[in-house]
Amino acid sequence: MISVSEALDHLFELATPLPTETVPLTQANGRVLAEAVAATRNQPPFSASAMDGYAVAAQGVVAGASYKVIGEAAAGHAFDGSVAAGQAVRIFTGAPVPEGAGHVVIQEDIDRDGDTITITDRLGSGTNIRPAGGDFTVGQTIAAPRLLRPNDVALLAAMNIGNVTVTRRPKVAIMATGDELVMPGENPGPDQIIASNSFGLQAMLRDAGCEARLLPIARDTESSLRTAFSLIDDADLVITIGGASVGDHDLVGKVAADLGMQRSFYKIAMRPGKPLMAGKLANGAMMIGLPGNPVSAMVCGQVFVLPVIRAMLGLGQAAPIEQTATLAHDLAANGPRQHYMRAKVDAGEIRVFGNQDSSLLTVLSTANALLIAPPNAPRMAKGTSVRFLPI
Ligand SMILES: Nc1nc2c(c(=O)[nH]1)N[C@H]1C(S)=C(S)[C@@H](COP(=O)(O)OP(=O)(O)OC[C@H]3O[C@@H](n4cnc5c(N)ncnc54)[C@H](O)[C@@H]3O)O[C@H]1N2
Ligand code: MOO
Secondary structure (H helix, E strand, O other), X not given: OEOHHHHHXXXXXXXXXXXXXXXXXXXXXXXXXXXXXXXXXXXXXXXXXXXXXXXXXXXXXXXXXXXXEEEEEEOOEOOOOEOOOOEEEEEOOOOEOOEOOOEEXXXXXXXXXXXXXXXXXXXXXXXXXXXXXXXXXXXXXXXXXXXXXXXXXXXXXXXXXOEEEEEOOOEEEEEEEOOOEEOOOOOOOOXXXXXXXXXXXXXXXXXXXXXXXXXXXXOOOHHHHHHHHOOOOOOOEEEEEOOOOOOOOOOHHHHHHHOOOEEEEEOEXXXXXXXXEEEEOOOOOEEEEEOOOHHHHHHHHHHHHHHHHHHHOOOOOOOOOOEEEEEOOOEOOOOOOEEEEEEEEEOOEEEEOOOOOOOOHHHHHHOOEEEEEOOOOOOEOOOOEEEEEEO
């Protein structure tokens, strides 16, 4: 059995970054920017008022100073003229500051009588003017690669960038296998259960920016598995679930090999997730064979599949980012496999759940962390700093 980090290295050897495509900005959220973009304008393009008030010359702004109001500037409507000493222009938030003005006195800080305003003794600090280019200037770049989030989309829009070059979404085909499985909503027989982790993985992969589709459930026969493999089309990654262990009905590895899969590795010193396999299918698609136990499949999704997806998206080859927390209780010594223990982190303290059976989705759903107990870790006392993956 290889270690988790050796397995990740092998997976990264198989995962090639995908080509790019251009999408309109409205489709950019959640995509990975593949080429740097540069602002095509300054923002703001003019010095702009940050408040509703009166634009006056920069000098002499003190309580008691009076001005004659000579015009108005609103957002989208500049004042056509300049402001001299003793003059003011009524101005609104977002309006260009007129020539000659260097201060916007907010309207709460003046008394107005007809066309005359007088600054009161409430005068606040600051000029209330946003300088031209104060946010960004022409040519300023957003570097790639970068996972675009809503704040980035707003920035790109402000930069007047209507289309962006992003990495194509990874196409993933998910194949649940097993005679015992039926789809949610169907009527299971007495010896059947509902396919679950395939749906969890699809959700995980869609969250990660993939086009993830479920293949029909394959039965535990070579012909059914072959049929399912024939439906993978142009998937970049095929994920099988179950049938990975050593039982008489665990046929995924055999059928994949018969179909020309070049195996990279099988079995990892990890718990849950031991019987994981990976390789390259005859058509060039990458394959990851996950163990069937629901928690095992989901944990392997976090530890292996998501890093593979990030690599395909051009975000680099990196293991999931770990955090540290303090053990809220003593923890028994670990066995030879790296154990990803379902746990709850709260205010920097981590507590593992009592039952770590890899079939328990209720426990996984309550957990917000996977505590990482390294292979052969000795007993750890309460208060020890430990590593975990947030989930
Ligand atoms: N003699 C041994 N037996 C087992 C070993 C071993 O080393 N020696 N390894 C165990 C470990 S660890 C795991 S993990 C499982 C993995 O088995 P498979 O990948 O072959 O998975 P299945 O046998 O098909 O299923 C296991 C379990 O999970 C349920 N399952 C499967 N697919 C789904 C699905 N899509 N949704 C919900 N539940 C699913 C299935 O009904 C089984 O209960 O092998 C151990 N055995
Ligand atoms: O490795 Mo299995 O995934 O322990 O349950």
